[in-house]
Amino acid sequence: MALTLDDIAQLLAGPGQRQYGHEAVSQLDHALQCAALAEEAGETTETVVAALLHDLGHLLAPGSAQQEEEASEEGEAMPARDDLHQYIALPFLHGVFPPGVLAPIRLHVEAKRYLCTQDGYWDTLSPASKHSLVLQGGPHTQDEADAFMREPFADESLRVRRYDDLAKVRDKATPPLAHYLRKMAQVAL
Ligand SMILES: [Fe+2]
Numbered sequence: 001m002a003l004t005l006d007d008i009a010q011l012l013a014g015p016g017q018r019q020y021g022h023e024a025v026s027q028l029d030h031a032l033q034c035a036a037l038a039e040e041a042g043e044t045t046e047t048v049v050a051a052l053l054h055d056l057g058h059l060l061a062p063g064s065a066q067q068e069e070e071a072s073e074e075g076e077a078m079p080a081r082d083d084l085h086q087y088i089a090l091p092f093l094h095g096v097f098p099p100g101v102l103a104p105i106r107l108h109v110e111a112k113r114y115l116c117t118q119d120g121y122w123d124t125l126s127p128a129s130k131h132s133l134v135l136q137g138g139p140h141t142q143d144e145a146d147a148f149m150r151e152p153f154a155d156e157s158l159r160v161r162r163y164d165d166l167a168k169v170r171d172k173a174t175p176p177l178a179h180y181l182r183k184m185a186q187v188a189l
Contacts, residue, residue, distance in 0.1 A: 003092045005188060009181050011059045012052075020055075021128065024170035027058060032174040033167035035183075038160065039175075046100030046187050047156045051163050052180050053101065054108045057088030082135040086110075096188060103153035104160040111161035113140045114148050124165065 003011075016028035025033065035052035043051070061083070086109045093102055104111075112129070115121040116139035125133065133139070140148060148154055 001091055002095050005096075005181065005184055008053070008056070008184065009177070011056065012177055015059045020168070023168045025168050025172075027055065028177065029172070029174075030167050031055065032177065032180065033169060033172055034160070034163045035180050036174040037163035037166055041159070041163070043156070043159065044100065045183050046098060047104065047160065048180070049097065049184050049187050050101045050104035050156070051160050052184070053089065053093070053097075054105050054160055054164060055085065056093070056105070057083075057085035060092060061085065061088050080135075082132065097184075098187065098189060100153060100156070101187060103151065104157040107148070107151060107154065107157035108161050108164060109136050110140075110148050110151075111154075111157040113137060114145050114154075115158065115161060116140070117145055 012028050012031060016031065017026050019025075020027050020030045023030070031052050031054075034054065035048050038048045038051035086106055090102060090106055093105070112125075112133065113136060116125075116133060122130070122133075122139070137144075151157070
């Protein structure tokens with residue numbers, strides 16, 4: 001069930017060319033921009049790879065990507081259920097990468113729920129992201145926020161979430177996929 005590094009490269013280079021919802025970038029552009037922001041910020045290689053792969057679930061379950069696409073166009077019907085894309089990739093990545101890569105992928109939606117308890121963050125979300133927040137359980141309660149912050153790699157997950165939110169810029173230059181495939185190989189088990 002585990003993906004090889006070649007499988008991941010082919011997913012990013014092939015299906016990754018699809019548009020990222022109605023954002024101005026492809027899934028691959030989004031992944032590369034997210035990884036580049038993490039790298040520019042001086043994150044560890046594990047966190048950079050987590051940033052690259054945080055939405056891999058969308059490429060493994062095309063239906064969930066379509067759902068996001070439908071959700072992203074204002075005025076169109078919004079999906080009625082959470083796509084749970086943060087969990088889809090995990091069975092395929094267990095045994096391939098260490099917890100420092102897997103945890104921020106698993107937690108990037110919980111990180112959004114946590115950040116929505118912080119002043120001003122909710123206002124920065126797109127209409128689709130505000131809608132999906134409701135399906136994802138809404139902002140954390142105090143107990144949920146406390147439990148989240150006890151998770152290993154909670155801080156890294158919050159930072160990946162910030163890079164995720166910023167990684168939607170049309171025509172932004174990034175290092176090529178090959179640069180990040182080398183980083184994947186460096187941290188692979
Ligand atoms: Fe993302």
